[in-house]
Amino acid sequence: MYLRDYEKIHLFLLIFIAQHTTAQNTWSDRIANIIYTKCSNCHNPNGIAPFSLMSYTDASDNATDIQDAVNNRIMPPWPPDPDYNHFAHERVLSQQEIDDISDWVNNGMDRGDSTTEPAPPVFNGISEIPNPDAILGAPVYNVNTTTDLYRCFVIPAGNSIDKYITGIEAIPGNRAVVHHILIYSDTSSVPAQLDAADPDPGYTNFGGTGSQTSKLIGIWVPGQSAYYTPPGMGIKLPANTNVILQIHYPGGISGQVDSTKIALKYSTTTLREIAIESPLNHYQLDNGPLVIPPNQVKTFTAHYVLPIAVSTLAVGPHMHLLGKSIQSYAVTPTSDTIPFIDIPNWDFHWQGVYSFPRVIKVPTNSVLYSSATYDSTANNPENPNDPPAWVTLGESTTDEMMLVYFAYTYYFPGDENIIIDSNVVTDIAQPVTSSIITTAQLYDPVPNPTSERVTIQYFLPHQQSFALQVFDLTGKLIREVKGEEQSGLITSQFDLHEMRRSVHHQINDGRN
Ligand code: HEC
Incomplete structure (x- = not known):
């Protein structure tokens, strides 16, 4: 039979409605999706949770515990009060999701049509960051400790030029013993000396790395996913730096082996530097x-x-x-x-x-x-x-x-619109109308931030009018140049001497 266009649309809508009304609160229609997206990243054979939630059988075998844990909001673990503030990628079940899990348990864990149930997620134990630019691994370490142990492992990052981290992920070697990880960068020789003075891999240090110049660049705690920086921003990894992983192993561990890694995504263009303090x-x-x-x-x-x-x-x-x-x-x-x-x-x-x-x-x-x-x-x-x-x-x-x-x-300006x-x-x-030209290059090589005379060069791919804005470290607009319709390579010069400020020192003072 020949259908005219509007009839086809009509037919499609009917099918859609029919499917919608037959969706049941079954494992295959609804519950599997909640469990796989909100629970399985910890509840899998290599995860930190004590049992897996990777199949219908896993979930139905633990059904009443699951019901209790979600009703009491014990699982998924999420300490921040969601009524006070929301966070990106927060592990919080909606009230609807909690009710659906609870009803599903009360009604006898109906599996539904098992041929239509979603496949469990795949966790290969390798990095979550696709195609990382570097994987830095700590040496194999035998963990034997009766008390809390804070062990620092020094790994050369192997970068001959400054780089900016845009993605960072810690991959614990042995999730049963790694409690948390602080990741530092340090260009001094102190961590390597401390490492050399200890016969075993790494060295033990409670407060940070034991080096004054170490900078915190990342933190891992159970359940933490890879961290990606917002566009145009990165965590600086200076040339020839060491990365130090300070790993906390709790007391009461013997005969366990760990070799923790981090995966990094880099940019070689200069990005706005993110600090963690x-x-x-x-x-x-x-x-x-x-x-x-x-x-x-x-x-x-x-x-x-x-x-x-x-x-x-x-x-x-x-x-x-x-x-x-x-x-x-x-x-x-x-x-x-x-x-x-x-x-x-x-x-x-x-x-x-x-x-x-x-x-x-x-x-x-x-x-x-x-x-x-x-x-x-x-x-x-x-x-x-x-x-x-x-x-x-x-x-x-x-x-x-x-x-x-x-x-x-x-x-x-405009940062508050970055989602x-x-x-x-x-x-x-509303999106910002004036855009920041991220490809602008500072040259004559000058340090950035700077108080010198600078030349800024940028490339406009299409003919367009533009505004070049220069901000000081307080975020205050100090120069604005408006340009007519132009394209190609544009060069502007600024003398920043009279704008010198001491803010850079102020923010480093008074912190540990
Ligand atoms: C961030 C990791 C993580 C996520 C996500 C997570 N769990 Fe857990 N779960 C754990 C750990 C670890 C334990 C062991 C007890 C503990 O340390 O609190 C646990 C224990 C449990 C227990 C045992 C009872 C209890 O209260 O200790 C149940 C049931 C459970 N989880 C269900 C779930 C369900 C259902 C979800 C998803 C809605 C979920 N978990 C998500 C890590 C997680």
């Missing part, structure tokens, strides 16, 4: 020092006045076993509050660095705040001291800490 920290408490008497619930606060406007990308609070809750936010000079994170029930075993779903601008002179509460009573099941005892600042798990890390960069996870951001703003 903790301006809110235990050295600058409002009511310090960080000393917690036994049998007390005690709150410490810190604040930090931001000398320049920044674009914040991620936040990562850090405390140890007495930690009970932690919150961080900023207040702008116009009294707007910018929420960062609220962890109402701190869990030492589930720490993370949380990416904001869009870049957040924090204006100059905003005040960053944090408030951290510790519980040294016997009611805290994690309290390492029985009976409760004095606890002070230190690196050991049984000491305490208060750090709020931020991944940030200098603010550029990291469009599933979370609902109020997408």
Whole structure:
């Protein structure tokens, strides 16, 4: 039979509606998809969870535990309060998803039509980053420790020129023993000397790497996925640097072997540099020092006045076993509050660095705040001291800490429109009309940032009118050149001497 176009459309719609109404709350129609996307990345044979959720049988065998865990919001693990702030790629089930899982269990775990069920996801244990530019591996290490062990492994990055990391992923060699990983870069010879002084692979150091010049470039905690930087931004990996992996192995491990790797994606063009620092920290408490008497619930606060406007990308609070809750936010000079994170029930075993779903601008002179509460009573099941005892600042798990890390960069106009996870951001703003020409090259070689005379050269592929804007480190527009319709190679010169500022020093001061 010959169908005219509108009839075809009509027919298609009918089929669609028919399919829709027959969709059941069965494993194959609905539940498999939730489990595979929200649970299987940890619940797989190589994952950190104690059992797999990779098939109908896996899920139905554990059905009542799954029902309890999702109803009580214990699984998937997600410490930040989703009512306070949302994060990119957050591991949170919607109420609908929870209800569907619960109803499915109550109704006897209907499998549905097994021929239409989705295939389980594939985890090959290799990098999640497709085609990484480098995989850096720590040597094979035999883990034998009765107490917490912080072991540093020094790996030459093998880069003869400066590079900018645009993707970074840690791949624990043995997920049963790797608790968390801090990734540093360091161009000094100190880490290699410390390594050489220890006969076994790597060396042991509690606080960081033991080198003053090490820079934090990444953090891995269980459940953490690869981190990709926003477009135009990167984490600098200076030429000929060493990468140091500081791995925390908890006490009580013997006869286990680990060889952890990191996978990197690089850019060789100069990108806006992302820094990871903790301006809110235990050295600058409002009511310090960080000393917690036994049998007390005690709150410490810190604040930090931001000398320049920044674009914040991620936040990562850090405390140890007495930690009970932690919150961080900023207040702008116009009294707007910018929420960062609220962890109402701190869990030492589930720490993370949380990416904001869009870049957040924090204006100059905003005040960053944090408030951290510790519980040294016997009611805290994690309290390492029985009976409760004095606890002070230190690196050991049984000491305490208060750090709020931020991944940030200098603010550029338009940054607040950079979306990291469009599933979370609902109020997408108008796109910026003026675009930043990322291909502009600074030459005569000058350092960037700079206070010298500079030549900027850029290429306009099509005939177009353009605006060239130069910003200082505070994000303030200091020069603007508007051009007529042009194409090809354009050269502009600026003398920046009179614009010299000391902001670069200010932000490095007063931090650990
Ligand atoms: C980020 C990793 C991760 C994700 C994602 C995750 N789990 Fe778990 N799960 C664990 C770990 C680890 C344990 C072991 C107990 C612990 O350490 O809390 C666990 C334990 C469990 C348990 C045992 C009971 C309990 O409360 O300890 C159940 C049931 C469970 N998970 C179900 C789920 C379900 C269902 C999902 C998805 C909706 C899920 N998990 C997602 C890591 C994860």
